[in-house]
Amino acid sequence: DIQMTQSPSTLSASVGDRVTITCRASQSISNWLAWYQQKPGKAPKVLIHKASNLESGVPSRFSGSGSATEFTLTISSLQPDDFATYYCQQYNYYPGTFGQGTKVEIK
Amino acid sequence: EVHLVESGGGLVQPGGSLRLSCAASGFTFSNYGMRWVRQTPGKGLEWVSAISGSGDSTFYVDSVKGRFTITRDNSKNTLYLQMKSLRGEDTAVYYCAKEAAVVVAATYYYYMDVWGKGTTVTVSS
Numbered sequence: 562d563i564q565m566t567q568s569p570s571t572l573s574a575s576v577g578d579r580v581t582i583t584c585r586a587s588q589s590i591s592n593w594l595a596w597y598q599q600k601p602g603k604a605p606k607v608l609i610h611k612a613s614n615l616e617s618g619v620p621s622r623f624s625g626s627g628s629a630t631e632f633t634l635t636i637s638s639l640q641p642d643d644f645a646t647y648y649c650q651q652y653n654y655y656p657g658t659f660g661q662g663t664k665v666e667i668k
Numbered sequence: 669e670v671h672l673v674e675s676g677g678g679l680v681q682p683g684g685s686l687r688l689s690c691a692a693s694g695f696t697f698s699n700y701g702m703r704w705v706r707q708t709p710g711k712g713l714e715w716v717s718a719i720s721g722s723g724d725s726t727f728y729v730d731s732v733k734g735r736f737t738i739t740r741d742n743s744k745n746t747l748y749l750q751m752k753s754l755r756g757e758d759t760a761v762y763y764c765a766k767e768a769a770v771v772v773a774a775t776y777y778y779y780m781d782v783w784g785k786g787t788t789v790t791v792s793s
Contacts (some may be wrong), residue, residue, distance in 0.1 A: 572763070595779040604785050661712050
């Protein structure tokens with residue numbers, strides 16, 4: 562099974578900060594990686610698919626990069642609405658595997 | 669607008685059964701594979717089951733094989749998850765999600781582009 566490991570598990574940041582979350586796959590997944598945002602009590606919402614493709618309606622401050630086994634999600638200038646938990650998911654190998662999540666907290 | 673609305677969750681005793689439903693709207697339901705994904709505080713997000721658009725192909729995580737059955741009624745735009753022999757570790761919020769497919773060289777890759785709000789299943793005596 563493909564293991565997805567996110568780091569850090571928790572991140573404390575301030576509004577306006579540049580934030581980077583890393584997701585590592587236990588083996589190559591090409592660029593078949595999605596990023597999801599989840600707020601408390603809400604369903605996950607897809608932000609990025611195929612490692613770097615922004616979903617329609619997602620603010621441009623979000624960006625994704627990487628390939629093979631290492632990927633990053635970057636928020637260029639953290640906004641109050643961005644405090645949430647972020648998950649990566651590989652979908653190179655069906656049905657896909659999620660990372661354990663990164664919680665972005667207010668510093 | 670695409671909507672998924674789950675229902676059917678609740679409190680059930682160990683060994684009991686429950687059927688979850690997911691009503692879909694805003695897209696051609698039969699054209700898309702669908703999934704159930706659950707979330708527990710301890711294990712995060714976990715894919716549970718998936719079904720093709722036609723309903724001909726189904727998939728399950730090992731921990732629910734033989735206990736859960738995924739089906740769909742394309743005439744009613746509804747997805748189901750029949751859960752039997754429930755265990756404490758099945759306690760979770762259950763989400764239904766629509767698959768988005770990316771096709772490259774005749775190979776399909778699926779992520780989830782729309783999620784419902786979830787329904788809570790609690791297995792406890």
